[in-house]
Amino acid sequence: MRYYPDKMTPEQARTFGKDVLNIVCQIPRGKVTTYGHIAAWAGWPSHSRMVGRTLRYSPGAESLPCHRVVNIAGRTAPGWSRQRTLLEEEGVTFKPNGHVDMSKHLWEPEINGV
DNA sequence: AGTTTGACTGGAG
């Protein structure tokens, strides 16, 4: 995976956002992944926060399964309680502490299209 | 141009 040590140019930021959305739409039903993983797969390992921003503010994100993205601990997005409901409807199980059971539902990407 | 803000993460307490 490519990694640019320098800061993003506006063009790279655009590509990053596009890649993020493209990755999110590939998360299988009943699975979840994390901000950090998506950032890494998009080629910018240290940009997990930007993944969250992209999903929250990108207009097209609502038509994607962005509810299948949680943080590394399996915690759902703050201020979006419905996310848990959406996941449970897909069969995602939660632990007693309210976090997604990552050991069962974490989706690892297939490099180069499976 | 400097400061604050997070849909984050990892480590410490």
Next chain:
DNA sequence: CCTCCAGCCAAAC
């Protein structure tokens, strides 16, 4: 397991 803190970095102030 939880909260707090430092590092993170594009965006919004």
